[in-house]
Amino acid sequence: MIAPARTDSFRVTIIHPCVGRRAGMKRYIRTWQMEPIPAAMVAALVPDDVEKRFYDDRLEPIPYDEPTDLVAISVETYTARRAYQIASEYRRRGVPVVMGGFHATLCPEEVSRYCESLVTGEAEQTLPEVIDDYRHGRPKKTYCAGDRPALICTPDRSIFRGKRYLGIRLVEFARGCRFKCDFCAITSFFNATQTHRPIDRVLEELQRVRRRHQMVFFIDDNIVSDLQAAKELMRALIPLKLRWVSQASINVAYDEEALELMRRSGCQGVLVGFESLNSESLAAMNKGFNLMGGGPANALANFRRFGIRIYGTFIFGYDADTSETINTTVRFAQDEGLFIAAFNHITPFPGTPLEKRLRAQGRLRFDAWWLDDEYRYNMVPFHPAKMSPQALEDHCVKARRQFYAWRSIISRGGHRVNRNTAFMLFNFLAINAMHQWDIEGRNGLPLGDESFRGHLLEAG
Numbered sequence: 001m002i003a004p005a006r007t008d009s010f011r012v013t014i015i016h017p018c019v020g021r022r023a024g025m026k027r028y029i030r031t032w033q034m035e036p037i038p039a040a041m042v043a044a045l046v047p048d049d050v051e052k053r054f055y056d057d058r059l060e061p062i063p064y065d066e067p068t069d070l071v072a073i074s075v076e077t078y079t080a081r082r083a084y085q086i087a088s089e090y091r092r093r094g095v096p097v098v099m100g101g102f103h104a105t106l107c108p109e110e111v112s113r114y115c116e117s118l119v120t121g122e123a124e125q126t127l128p129e130v131i132d133d134y135r136h137g138r139p140k141k142t143y144c145a146g147d148r149p150a151l152i153c154t155p156d157r158s159i160f161r162g163k164r165y166l167g168i169r170l171v172e173f174a175r176g177c178r179f180k181c182d183f184c185a186i187t188s189f190f191n192a193t194q195t196h197r198p199i200d201r202v203l204e205e206l207q208r209v210r211r212r213h214q215m216v217f218f219i220d221d222n223i224v225s226d227l228q229a230a231k232e233l234m235r236a237l238i239p240l241k242l243r244w245v246s247q248a249s250i251n252v253a254y255d256e257e258a259l260e261l262m263r264r265s266g267c268q269g270v271l272v273g274f275e276s277l278n279s280e281s282l283a284a285m286n287k288g289f290n291l292m293g294g295g296p297a298n299a300l301a302n303f304r305r306f307g308i309r310i311y312g313t314f315i316f317g318y319d320a321d322t323s324e325t326i327n328t329t330v331r332f333a334q335d336e337g338l339f340i341a342a343f344n345h346i347t348p349f350p351g352t353p354l355e356k357r358l359r360a361q362g363r364l365r366f367d368a369w370w371l372d373d374e375y376r377y378n379m380v381p382f383h384p385a386k387m388s389p390q391a392l393e394d395h396c397v398k399a400r401r402q403f404y405a406w407r408s409i410i411s412r413g414g415h416r417v418n419r420n421t422a423f424m425l426f427n428f429l430a431i432n433a434m435h436q437w438d439i440e441g442r443n444g445l446p447l448g449d450e451s452f453r454g455h456l457l458e459a460g
């Protein structure tokens, strides 16, 4: 039974779920402990006369018995199972739960089974209405955002006080991406569009929240999806003398003006989704543009000329991929001196063309891998064409171990771009050591909390 509505001092509890936890696990994956900006955006949308609390499931226990009138959880595919466990705890106590986020939009029927209200699309448009409806006892089952909202909301970071996050400041400029990579849940969610926050708001926020020498991470899905908008931001950043990092598509490597602006505005490095060195795989993922300008080696040389370090991400499991594809890629990442790199199997996120194709071909090993009792983090949830799921999983783990072995770290640290300032050399060593440490911790991590008892409570 759900508690009756109250309009006096209404209380909202915001929860950021973890991916999963082994029974008795003492230390959560450290590289995954960044400030959860979506939770701070939700907090900013809570009206001033509503009491708000925030618990980060990665860092602290959730006090389920603390009185509250509504629980808000943003759900991603990897955190869905844990989100449903948390929701079940609250709903058993009669507290209504509202869920939103990527997974809620891409899998609305599933998510709506585990909450009282579902929010699809971007929360800016709907969350104030949800809270108002709950306060006045007239909640609806579904709230759908229509067009993309103007990004005028600034995250409420007061909810992070006293929590031990990684020492990097997260700020948003742009949301979404114009490209249509077939595995990408982001572009499916935003329908290949991008919106931007007004630059003066970004500057105001930066000046207020940055600390001396602190790195700023623009969490944009692709900061250069709209190159003109990105250049405008970078020009405005120059006087701030920031050090920043972000995520960028490879096309920026061939725009000298953009590279110069990146350097002058304090860009220290970007994550680039190289994905594959194999042209057939790139074509299959609709990312043939990664071969523009002669290919990734040329792009990397251009980035290096401007002192920009690279976090390269690679994915494997497209039909053309073999074990040799993976070995060649690791050698490339090492030889090119990438600052850090990720080697992952492709993941069929719901709602993406990749997932639809594998499902139509009967190649998915689980109906919904993110909910399956047997599924563990890093397990390959589909049948690759040229190797077994286990072989692909093993190759990915081996690739990470090779890339983060001390021999490789020292060799990559010798590349001028990674050691040209004491600050970045220190960061290089610290970040690589942290990634090395986390390889085994992530491997085989259950989705959801292993010590959760009972069953997931579904809406009646």
Ligand code: SF4
Pocket (backbone or CB within 6 Å): 176, 177, 178, 179, 180, 181, 184, 186, 187, 221, 222, 249, 273
């Ligand atoms: S470039 Fe990156 S963010 Fe954009 S669609 Fe491709 S994978 Fe997604």
